[in-house]
Amino acid sequence: MANNTHLTWAEIDLEAIKHNIQAIKSLASPQTQVMAVVKANAYGHGALPVARAALQAGATWLAVNRVNEGIALREAGIDARILVLGYCPPFQAANVVRYRLTPAVTTLETVRALAKRAAALPRPFSVHLKIDSGMGRFGLLPDEVVPFARALQAMPPLRLEGIFSHFAVADESDVDFSRRQLQTFRGVLNALQKTEIAIPL
Ligand SMILES: Cc1ncc(COP(=O)(O)O)c(C=O)c1O
Known part of the structure; x- marks a missing residue:
């Protein structure tokens, strides 16, 4: 453990996340696209590893809550479409366009x-x-x-x-x-x- 001040931790099984995405895909029609919501650090599971696992398993979209979460994914090399679910303030417009995010307006x-x-x-x-x-x-x-x-x-x-x-x-x-x-x-x-x-x- 790198940080020994934390006495509890969660181990995330990325294979289980992939399996879940595949299960969702199998229930949907072939033309239905699957979006993985990775807001709030993927609900504490780790936005980047979860995003990568979801995309590998066939998701084509990601969703985050705030523009900065989308920027972090782009800067880590994620190329998939990213929907920003939450409020997008006008001052973030330049970042939204620059980082090819898809805002909810x-x-x-x-x-x-x-x-x-x-x-x-x-x-x-x-x-x-x-x-x-x-x-x-x-x-x-x-x-x-x-x-x-x-x-x-x-x-x-x-x-x-x-x-x-x-x-x-x-x-x-x-x-x-x-x-x-x-x-x-x-x-x-x-x-x-x-x-x-x-x-x-
Ligand atoms: C359509 C939709 N689904 C899911 C979410 C995820 O939010 P929550 O975890 O609060 O349900 C949001 C958040 O804005 C949303 O707009």
């Missing part, structure tokens, strides 16, 4: 800052929308989504690539609240479809 200030930084790129820069379907922590409220998506579409350096939400109590046996969240999320997707805003992921 929820404010026009951030969208404008990203559009400015992405203007010189050869291709549109992808962003995702985070919808608050009931968790109450972070995201666009359902009524805000269509006007926000329209504003985003008017900024050619940016491409609306994905949309997602977060189930608040998905690990509880009572699935009522999760069902209601899913219904709310589907309502948002329908409203976008009616306005012919296509979001591929």
Whole structure:
């Protein structure tokens, strides 16, 4: 043990992580991409080794909570797509573009800052929308989504690539609240479809 002031430690079996990713892949359709959430140092398991194991096992996306977590993965040589789940402040726009991170956008200030930084790129820069379907922590409220998506579409350096939400109590046996969240999320997707805003992921 390098640090003998710690009397407890966790041993992480990276083979078990690979096995779990493969099990998830086997349940999903072949065209479904698997994203490994490695936020908060992969929940204490070690962001870099877990990210590498997940990618080796077939995950194609990683997710982190903050921009700096994404930068750390890039600087360690990770090339896969990285979604930043949490709030992306406008001052981080330059880093997001430079490190090819994919931000969840929820404010026009951030969208404008990203559009400015992405203007010189050869291709549109992808962003995702985070919808608050009931968790109450972070995201666009359902009524805000269509006007926000329209504003985003008017900024050619940016491409609306994905949309997602977060189930608040998905690990509880009572699935009522999760069902209601899913219904709310589907309502948002329908409203976008009616306005012919296509979001591929
Ligand atoms: C869609 C989604 N899944 C999972 C997570 C992971 O968060 P938590 O560990 O708090 O569930 C987040 C965090 O923002 C998220 O947005």
